[in-house]
Amino acid sequence: MKSGLISCILLLLVCAVSTAAQDLQEIYDSAKEALLDADPKKAFRLVAEAKALVEDDPRLDPNGMFSRRLLPQIERYAETMQQLLTKLEELAVQGNVSIEWPDLPASAEAVQQYAAIAKEKSEQLLASRSRLLAETDLPSEYREALRQSLPYRQIDRAVSTGIVEQLTRRFVGITSALVDSLKGVNRRYANLYKALEKAKKTPAVSQTEISKLNEQLVQVTRERDKLLQTFAKMLQADVGEDVKPVTRALERQNLETIFTNTLNSEIKYLRSIKEVDRQTYQNLLKGYERLESYNKIFVNTGVAKDKSEQLRELKASIDQLKVTGRRPSPMLFFILLGIVLTVGFLILFRLASKKTTPAGTGTHNAAGHAKH
């Protein structure tokens, strides 16, 4: 108790000595530095200290420059800064308020809509913050100082972590249903493929029916692609530092196996066909590129191991296809043009030589005859 009292007295003495050692100019400079640290409370305290000094000894401020001009100006800035910080704090709180998500059935569209809501919320928050700073009449250096303040950084955190965390939680809630959808689509694909193979081998089945089955297969491929794309987007939004809930959920639901099955079934289908039209060929190439990009995302996020080998097989299967109605290559066009031009020149040359030769011989002959 006694030692505590002594320490308190010592601390008070140290504080008194340190204040006495400072002069008005130094206190004023410290108040400005406090504003540069976005600490208006400290600035207020130092201004009060400076005023007390001048009151004690008016000779410290001969023309009243500090008490009439400089200190009130610092006070005004501190007041504006304090108000701005309060508004930024309110905004940071708004950023952490939970978003009211609409209850949508698990689908690719739902994922898109949730991501759009989160994006809008983030943009609104950042725009409000920028507006607050832009509207203030604080000198630029103090305005810049606010960017280092706690509420300003809390808003950054709310955008980069808080809103994203809410979004990923929403995603986790629908991953299971989406994975089930992908499984279902893969089953439908396998059934259609079997039906198509059977139809091709049955002479009684008409070409129209085969085309219909092919169209259905293309439709299912599109659905599958959409779902894979959705997973890729969800994983890209899963930016948590340590715990990545979407990644973990998709790992648990074994997305890797489903992706492998997807690639294998695609390879199997491509090997079963020999030729495609130009449009289908282009679509297959685009589809391959998309699968390649999903593979990269799955590998980078750790959801699946690299499937480059299967992808190479897939590409090889596409390359082996005979493309009907293929657009002639530009080289062929130039070769044909060259041939046409050469033939044209030859004909012209031939015609020209036919016209000049008889006339020449005729003159000679005439001359010859004349001589004779």
Added chain:
Amino acid sequence: MKRLLPVIAAAFFLACAATVTRFEQYSPAMKLPVEADSTIVIGRDDQFTGVLWLNPILAAEKASVTEVKLIENYGVYFVSAEGFRRIWMIEPKGDGMSAVYRSVDVTPKDETDVYERISLSRYGTSDNACVRVRLARQEVFVDKKGRVYEKWSD
């Protein structure tokens, strides 16, 4: 004509009085960066009142500094820096292009004393203010003529 003389004189003095206004030339202490060409700009950014060449002062101090402290008192600039041995008084000449300068040793007892933790501020009344120079170990007052006092009384 003689009767008119006082009137003319009064009019003359009134006219003279009308051309004069109060202009207090002083400033708070400023920390100013020294440019590569040894100049300092008195003021900040695009709001400044002049450019001062410090070459002769830096040569006399045999010092190379990146920052000086400056304060204006009754139109005279007082300049010093960490590592200087003197306070320099710079008084602008009327041509707007040059200034006369001289130095004041505020620690005359110690010839080798190098200034540390310099703080400049004005002290006194509006009509009779000096520059209070605070160093690491002492405090002195320099009036507008360059006289040094250990204590200041109005």
